[in-house]
Amino acid sequence: MQATLFSIPPSHPALAAKLMLRHVGLEHRVVELPPGLHPPVLRARGFRRGTVPAMILNGRKIQGTTAISRALDELFPGKLFPTDTNARARVEEAEAWGEREFQPVPRRIFRWVLARDADARAALARESKMPLANLQARATAPLARRFAALVGATDERVRQDLEHLPEMLDRVDRYIAEGVIGGDTPNAADFQIATTVHALMRFPQLRPMIDERPAAELARRVVGEPAQAPVRVPEEWLPAGAAK
Structure with missing residues (x-):
């Protein structure tokens, strides 16, 4: 399983995504982009929006903390959401x-x-x-x-x-x-x-x-x-x- 997370240093949503990846135990790579220059870089990589966090998971492009939490929940049920x-x-x-x-x-x-x-x-x-x-x-x-x-x-x-x-x-x-x-x-x-x-x-x-x-x-x-x-x-x- 391959995961790459794109971030910028001051982004607290990207920090949330990093912590979730660490919590579920998914091996991943973090790419820190220059603040202000990240939108064209992300669009060049095929993302719809120029915002972080942005993640490529097994070829699938995902953006936003909620979308990332749902993608991780599919792979690691019970890790990020209660089963009740x-x-x-x-x-x-x-x-x-x-x-x-x-x-x-x-x-x-x-x-x-x-x-x-x-x-x-x-x-x-x-x-x-x-x-x-x-x-x-x-x-x-x-x-x-x-x-x-x-x-x-x-x-x-x-x-x-x-x-x-x-x-x-x-x-x-x-x-x-x-x-x-x-x-x-x-x-x-x-x-x-x-x-x-x-x-x-x-x-x-x-x-x-x-x-x-x-x-x-x-x-x-x-x-x-x-x-x-x-x-x-x-x-x-x-x-x-x-x-x-």
Whole structure:
């Protein structure tokens, strides 16, 4: 069985896919693509969209964390989803919410910052092991603005994301309290949601409002301790509990 996963370094959905592959024990190869240049590379390889995670599994092209979890579930039943029908339905619902509503939040915030902050672009270039990071930061400013526009990372939308973040974290904590995620063995929804919490914890202003929550413990257990990213938003946009 052959599996190749295409990723970019800062992508938390790609991280979720890596963790799922590791969890089911499928031997695989990871190809890290340069951020910003990954869409044409993926399309050249026959993928319909220029987004990660993208996986080739025995010649089959699969994109998106939910599609990847379903493909792995076909090969490794019981590894990512409960065998009980009702329990599985709850995990599927949490996973779908995690991909549809929760996963885009750190992406929009991060791209909003990249479109405006050369230091953040330089840090991303260094994280991606690209040469001449400061030069890359200047050269990629138009590309960063385009990628922000593609996900709707406007001032208004990012402000809304930050305003609604406490209730989204409350929902994550509820899933944990109800046993949908956070059990002894992680499921597909754990990987989907924990990687998004982990991405949010990388933002220094947001970490204080997450650190003491059950969601933070889940992120640390499933993913690991988050490293800081040079991401700052206007203080007046921050919800209660964030670092001003």
